[in-house]
Each structure stands twice: as structure tokens, then as C-alpha cells.
Amino acid sequence: MKLIRYGEPGREEPGVILEDGRRLDVGGQFTDYDESFFAFGGLEALQAWVDDGCPDAEEVPPEARLGPPIDRPSKIVCVGKNYLEHAKEFGEGIPTEPVLFMKATTCWSGPFDDVVTPPGSTKLDYEVELAVIIGKTASNIKEEHALDHVAGYSVFCDYSERAWQKEMGGQWTKGKSHDTFGPMGPWLVPASQISDPQGLRLWCKVNTELRQNGWTGDMMFGVRHLVSYISRFMTLLPGDVIATGTPAGVGMGMKPPRYLSPGDCVELGIEGIGEMKQRIVASH
Template identity: 50%
Template sequence: MKLFRHGLRGQERPGILDAQGQMRDLTGHVADIGGAVLGDAGLADLARIDAEGLPPVPEGTRLGACVGGTGKMICIGLNFADHAAESGAAVPPEPIIFMKATSAICGPNDPILLPRGSEKTDWEVELAVIIGRHAKYVPESEALDYVAGYAVANDVSERSFQSERAGQWTKGKSCDSFGPLGPFLVTRDEVADPQALGMWLDVNGNRMQDGSTATMVYGVAHLVSYLSQFMSLHPGDVISTGTPPGVGMGRTPPQFLKAGDNVTLGIEGLGTQRQEVQADPE
């Protein structure tokens, strides 16, 4: 299934894509795409609904982040060897973990807002993993059973905040609008192998990133298992698994986003995003 959320920010409603690719409204069946709905039983209940009989979602309706009620968004740094190389860093001996504030999460086509004082706002197409049920001390052999599905993420990053000021990466990753997520939560049964997905990102129509989840250093199963040794993972939590090479800071000369730019990105089978870059009006 391909699930989504639609409507005004803060008022998103649940939706499902029918067999013909028409967006349908799930209001009345579930309150949101989140919580217990993401477990195996909840997803099985949704699969039994006659999607073609549901009300259509009007064309042009805003899409929100594809999952609601996210308690934490965990990101993995330098998880592609070639991206580590372009960053001038060694491949880490264990996954690098940092958090992106949940207030950064937004719809897949919402604008990227350049924060006040931004000098080096960058792009990163990433595979997002949405957790479906409580996971703690999970063995790697069972880890994918805890995944509800997958989505496209753009781990937008302000590099000067991230790397040139004291402290942790989180402040360069958590500005409002820095977590576009969706358009769809694609359930795990539709993704035969999360380590075999092409991924790409364009800026103003120019291809910047062109990679595959096949080259991830630490795969999805390892990451879910690894993280569950240190913290409980809950339904709706998101793991953003790292980016292939081609980010702005790795180019010669470096290239960063400016107001008026357009970013388009996608992952095979998971859909596409499009964001216009704007100055934060606040």
C-alpha cells in the first residue's frame, strides 16, 4: 500500500492510493497514519478496505509528511562510503547517529525555508524507514519485521551551523522545513529489497545525486537492530539512513541553495518530492 496524509499543516487527514493511482481519503476509517495503524494488524485492516469506494482527494491538495505522531527522527551520518570520501571523512566503524528535531518535519512539496543567517544550506536525498511497532534489543535477523514502510526524505542541512560552530550536528539539521518526508509511506510488503533502490536529486533541473541504497555501509536491518540496542523505537519513529555522494559541500567549488532554487528528488518505487527554496519569512 501507499499511504499518505493530506490537508493544511496541522490538520492533515489520512489517505491511501488506490489500484489506479487515485488518491483516496481514509477519514472515518482511521484517525491518522500513525500509532497502532502502523502495526501489522493495523496495516492489514487498511488493506481490506475497498479503496476505490473512498472519496477522492481533490487534485492540488497539499500533502503533509506521510506519517503523523513521530516521536523522534534519527539520522545516520556518513552511511555511504563515497559520500564520506567527498566529506573528507573516514567510513565510521559504527553508525553515526544524530537527531533531527521533529519540528523540522514537513510535507514533501513544502518550501525549504533558508534560516536566518544561512550561508551553506545543502541537500541530501535519503531513504526513510518508518517504524511500525515497539522495538527494543531486536536481533538483525528480525529487524525488518519492525518496519511499517519506507519513504523519501530530504535531510536538508545548514553546513555552517552543522560543522563550523561548536557543538553537535543537530542544530544544522533541525531548522523548520529541513525534514521533507513523503509523499507516500510505502508499506514494506511493496519493497522487496530496501538495499536495491535507485535514488536521485536535481537542483534546478541539474542532476546532483544519482545513487543506490545498495551502497549503504550499514543496511536497514542493521540500523534498526543497532538503534534498538540504545533506545526504544516506537511506531511512527523515522530513521533517515544517509545520503549518496553529490551534496553541495562536496562539489568543486561548493554549491549551496539560494532563494528561488528548485529541488526535485525521488527514490525508486517511493515517489518524488519537489521543493522551492525560500527565505524564512519570520
């Protein structure tokens, strides 16, 4: 099964995709895929309900918009320069331990929603990433227990305004947090269905041109290490998201740089998880 949320922004209902492709509403069973859902065994209860044949479930309308597959998390923790070739194209040296930064949760967006170019933006960029969704509270946990705290995985795009990120002083957050800069989806794949999070191909196209093409096995710091490492510095709550970094091929790294403009189309995906697509639009 895969977890989805559907409906208008801010009013999404929880749903599930079965192995036969049917999309069913689960609103009669669960309020939402949020911190409480993951903290109190919701994923296991959902699986049991599916195994029982999804009694009294209604189908999700085929035309329904898909939102992000979980409710807005308490935090989005991002890992910078986690692929060697991307660290080289980014500059500023090769990290010896994970580089962490945050995206404001108000950037939360659906997998096929438009990305709005901020007023004054000149260097809008894309980054395909494996998203790790935390399943139970993690605080100062050992690496060997890290994956026990993971609920599932999804596709994430870390959109960035590079001028704001690198040319305006301070930390990266201001270049990472504009509304629509954090689409995730199209669904959550439970961790039990991903045998090895370091064995996945991830890719990104801009206007059908393949820009990024990498493997999660190329991470300098893998998922186990990241969950354990981050939990040393902050408590990870159920439903929190870790964006694990991006391979080489971002617009900033090209010579000359090739940033996004209104009208561009960004397609990205991770094999075994899913694909997303966003259109870049001008701000109003």
C-alpha cells in the same frame, strides 16, 4: 496501496492511493497515521478495508496539498556518512559503525512544501535519503528480525545548514533541525511492496542538474543492520523514522562548494517509491 496525508499543515487527513491511481480519504476509518495506528494493526486493517473495496470512501480533491505521509513521529534518527563516497567528500574519516544523530521533529514538512532559508544561513545543503518507518516497537532486536519491525519506506530530504552543523561546535543537531528541514513523502510504501530495500536507485537534482545518483545497496550499513543497531541504544516506537544516509553529490562536497539559495528548486526521488520537489525561499 500507498499511504498519503492531505490538507493544510497541521490539519492533514489520512488517505490512500489505490493501484488504479485513485486517491481516497480514509478519515472515516482511521484517525491518522500515527504511533497508535501502526502499533495496533492499522496497516493490516487498512489493507483489509482496501481489499473490501473501500466502502463509503470519498475521493481526495486533486488540488489538495500532500503533507508528510505519517503524523509527526516521536523521533527522527539519522545516519551520517553511510555511503562511502559521501563519507569521503564529507571528510573526518570513514566510520567503522553507524554514525547517529537526531533531527528535531519540528522540522517535519510535506513533500512539496517550501524550504525556508534560516536567518543568517550561508551554507544550506540537501541530502536525498531512504526513510524507514518503524511499524512496531523495537528494543535491542536481532538483525535477522529487524525488517519485521518496519512498516514501510518513503523519500526523505535531510536539509542542513552546514555552517551551523560543522563550524559552531557541539553536535550536528543545530544544523539539521530548522523548521522545514525534514520533508518526507510523497507517500509511504508498505514494506510488503519493497522486496529489497538495498536495491533502490535514489537521486537528487538542483535546478534540473543531476547532483546525486546512487543505490541503496551502496550503504555501508544496510537497513537490517541499522534498525537492529539503533534499537540497542533507544527504543524505536511505531511511526518513528530512520533516515538512512545519502550518496555522494551534496553541495558541500563540490569544489568549490555549491550551496542552495532562495529561488533554487530541489527535486529528488527513489525509484519504486516516489518523487518530491521543494522550492528554496528566503525567511520573512
